[in-house]
Amino acid sequence: MKPAKDAFAAAIERAEKSLKRRARGPAPETPQERGHTVTKLSDERAKKRREEARQIVAQARRLGLDPDTLAKIDSAAKAHAKSSENWIFVMLGPKENAAVVRWINQHSKRPHKAQELWATLLEHLRMDTGEIMATRQQLAERVGITPRDLSSTMSELASINAIRREKEGRTVRYFLNPGIATHIPNASARKAAREGAGPLLRIMEGGKP
Template structure:
């Protein structure tokens, strides 16, 4: 069997190099306040989606066992008010995770647009995923905003491990979620 080499054009290499420089420039701002951290996370995820670096660079990755994914899908099928849309939301989340923290970097409006449902339906599906333990939420107070604050969602690391091939110096600059995770027995009362 022959090895196939993927040849990159000079433009492709230049784009990847520029994307890496841009990601490096963003990392120091990731330690900012909630709004700044959120904006940096969104930019970081979008840059990764627009460029496809070779393995061994700062490309994020998600590890999930097929049995864990099947458990979430089965639970959604049996318990969600909108099982097919909920499964589409679940699949969409994996393309929008902040490396190392597992924060889901989409607003409910963005999810609603991509899946073709109302934003309120997205909130309900996210609550279902939290109830099952596939994801968890953390409230973040926003200056001038009334109420408990914005809900930030994170992938439960016991369901799917999100990582990055970043250097230790890069990882030190990426904020970690403040909540400690605990093992959740999904679907059991």
């Protein structure tokens, strides 16, 4: 039988080891566990986008749109659904992107929220056209501002040609300037899109727009 002194010392040692383990926090996830988590999140995003695409097409059909318009909507919906199935890269012009961020910091009414919005727009680009596939309400909720302030900030970005607006009736569609960021993989198509977008950034020509 161990002396009481030795038993007490052993108990103290065990307590110290337990405290050290708690201070270090829980053991880090293994690569397998991390991979499982990422896979589950990716699957959920893909499922959500497929459902969103299905709803878009169903709504268009209920409206009785003409076949050409319906075909375009169907194509856009498929691109929207596909965009979460793989790791999607955006080709970003570092000089142009930096110019946008600098302009936001110096001239936006809400510089912090405008920067967050600018980053968020890159997450919602349609693969083939650069259209921002998110509604005003969705973007406002994501950034944490009112739809009205969202529209004001989008107008700021449009004023420097970072984005452009297309109005169709009461609907406004937004497109990112492909000279700043684009998904278009084909070099000639990318060049044509950039040329069609006009000056990359009016602010890069000097001064405030």
